[in-house]
Amino acid sequence: MISKKIIYFLFFFLFLFFESSAYNQKKNKKSENKNQENIANIILDHVSDSHEWHVAGTHNHGIIFSLPVILWNTGLEIFSSSKFSCHHVVKGKYGYYKMFREKIYKTNSLGLLYIDPKGIPKNDKPWDFSVTKNVVSIFISYFLLSYIFIKMKRSYINYQTKWSLGIVLEFLILFIRDEVAIPNIGNKKYKIFLPFLLTSFFFILINNLLGIIPGFPNVTGNINITLMLAIMTFIVSNINANTNYWKHIFWMPGVPMGIRLLLAPIEFIGVFIRPLTLCIRLFANITAGHIIILSFICLIFIFKSFFIAGFSIIFGFFISMLEIMVAFLQAFIFTTLSALLIGMAVKNYDHDHDNKTH
Numbered sequence: 001m002i003s004k005k006i007i008y009f010l011f012f013f014l015f016l017f018f019e020s021s022a023y024n025q026k027k028n029k030k031s032e033n034k035n036q037e038n039i040a041n042i043i044l045d046h047v048s049d050s051h052e053w054h055v056a057g058t059h060n061h062g063i064i065f066s067l068p069v070i071l072w073n074t075g076l077e078i079f080s081s082s083k084f085s086c087h088h089v090v091k092g093k094y095g096y097y098k099m100f101r102e103k104i105y106k107t108n109s110l111g112l113l114y115i116d117p118k119g120i121p122k123n124d125k126p127w128d129f130s131v132t133k134n135v136v137s138i139f140i141s142y143f144l145l146s147y148i149f150i151k152m153k154r155s156y157i158n159y160q161t162k163w164s165l166g167i168v169l170e171f172l173i174l175f176i177r178d179e180v181a182i183p184n185i186g187n188k189k190y191k192i193f194l195p196f197l198l199t200s201f202f203f204i205l206i207n208n209l210l211g212i213i214p215g216f217p218n219v220t221g222n223i224n225i226t227l228m229l230a231i232m233t234f235i236v237s238n239i240n241a242n243t244n245y246w247k248h249i250f251w252m253p254g255v256p257m258g259i260r261l262l263l264a265p266i267e268f269i270g271v272f273i274r275p276l277t278l279c280i281r282l283f284a285n286i287t288a289g290h291i292i293i294l295s296f297i298c299l300i301f302i303f304k305s306f307f308i309a310g311f312s313i314i315f316g317f318f319i320s321m322l323e324i325m326v327a328f329l330q331a332f333i334f335t336t337l338s339a340l341l342i343g344m345a346v347k348n349y350d351h352d353h354d355n356k357t358h
Contacts, residue, residue, distance in 0.1 A: 048102065048218075048222070049102065049132045049133060049134045049217070049222055049224075050102050050132060050133055051066075051067055051069060051081035051084070051099070051102065051130055051132055051133075052064055052065065052066055052067060052081050052082075052085070052133070053065040053067060053133040053136065053217070055215040063215075065133075066080045066081045066082035066085075067080075067081050067130065067131050067132060067133065067136065068080060068081070068130065068131050069081050069083075069084075069104070069128075069130045070128075070129040070130050070131065071092070071097065071104065071126040071127065071128055071129070071130070072126055072127035072129065073092070073094045073095050073097075073106065073126035073127070074094050074095075075093060075094040077092040077093060077094060077097075077126070079092065081130070084098075084099040088111050089107060089109065089110070089111035091109070095126075096108055096109055096111070097126070098111045098113060100113060100121055103121075103125065103128075104125065104126065104128055104130075105121050105123040105124070105125055106123055106124045106125065106126060107123055133217045134217050134219050134222055134225065136217075137207065137210060137216060137217045137219050138207070138219060138225075140210070141203065141206045141207050141210060141219070144206060145202055145203070145206060148165065148169070149169070151163070151166075152165070152166040152169055152170075172201075172202075173198060176194075176197060176198055176201055176335060177190070177194060180197065180332075180335055180336050180339050181193065181194050181197055181339055184336070184339035184340045184342070184343035185339055185342055185343040185346060185347070186343065186346075186347055189346050189347075192240075193236065193240075193339070193342050193346075196232075196236055196338075197335050197338060197339055200229065200232075200233070200334065200335050200338060201331050201332070201334075201335040202331075203229075204220055204229070204282070204330065204331040204334055204335075205327060205328060205331040207219040207220045207225075208220050208286060208326070208327030208328075208330060208331060209324070209327050211286065211290065211327075212320060212323050212324065212327065218286065218287065218290050220282060220283075220286045220330070221283060221286040221287040221290055222283070223279065223280075223283045226278070226279045226280075226282045226283040227279045229278070229279070229282070229334070230275040230276060230278040230279035231275065233275055233278060233338040233341060233342070234272075234275040234341075236338075236342060237275075237338075237341045237342045237344070237345040237346075238271070238345060240342070240345060240346050241345035241346065242345070242346060245344065245345045245346070245347075248267075249264070249267045249268060249271065250264050250267070250268065251264065252264075252267070274341055275341070277337075278334060278337055278338065281330075281333070281334075282330055282333075282334050285326060285330050286326070286330060289319065289322070289323045289326055290323075292319050293316055293319050293320060293323070296312040296315050296316040296319065297312060297316055299311075299312045300312050300313075
């Protein structure tokens with residue numbers, strides 16, 4: 001009888017052991033999944049736009065700036081984005097509003113959202129003119145550029161500047177003029193488009209550099225921003241395009257009739273695809289760099305190891321230094337391709353020898 005009791009006890013003990021170990025494994029998997037979701041959310045929060053600027057800390061604690069929400073829903077609604085953090089539903093003058101994944105939807109007093117199978121709310125959205133963190137960062141870059149170039153202008157004495165940053169900026173301006181604008185657009189017409197090219201270059205450059213600073217938003221990693229930059233290039237190049245350019249698009253000279261009919265729709269589609277590649281190239285390269293840096297940092301919190309922490313810090317620092325080079329490189333590539341598209345549109349291909357560059 002005693003041996004049977006001992007055997008039953010051992011079986012019962014083993015049963016409890018395996019059950020507890022299985023439970024702990026499930027619990028650990030759940031916590032790992034939660035950590036992975038939290039880390040993914042941290043990365044996505046950094047590279048995406050939002051109605052609040054989280055400089056440091058978590059969503060509830062830390063340095064957080066609430067930005068103004070400006071909506072139009074049969075009337076103008078203005079309130080602070082902090083209301084979405086404090087309340088489940090925000091009541092305005094003309095309706096109720098709820099934020100879901102940084103998008104604001106119309107709802108009822110209960111905050112009901114009708115979610116489709118893809119996880120997207122079907123509720124109507126008001127017109128959103130809110131000041132997001134990307135908008136604030138653009139204003140900061142605007143004031144920085146204005147201050148720097150006004151100071152650069154005032155530093156000139158007898159057509160020379162002794163300001164160190166002014167000398168660097170002068171080199172960059174001459175480089176864009178001599179190596180980008182003139183070779184792609186030509187000596188006769190480059191002066192018309194040089195201000196646009198310089199504005200694009202320095203706007204992208206300063207926002208790329210600001211995006212590397214911890215706490216600053218990733219402006220040029222937002223596809224809406226890069227799309228607008230590409231649309232500006234599209235408008236400038238096509239408004240100024242000459243008849244010779246459109247002739248090569250729709251009725252290419254010196255080509256058989258059958259080939260012309262085949263190439264015309266392809267070339268016309270290419271008019272829209274070329275600026276789109278500008279948008280995607282800048283967006284993808286800048287976003288990828290930020291995600292890699294954040295991924296290295298997040299490895300510290302995933303593995304919680306001194307070895308992994310050292311590895312992550314070293315490689316994160318290396319990628320950060322690489323990002324500085326990428327910031328200049330992507331600004332240069334976008335400006336060069338913009339100049340190329342403008343040059344294709346404004347050059348007279350029947351008199352190429354008149355537009356040869358030095």
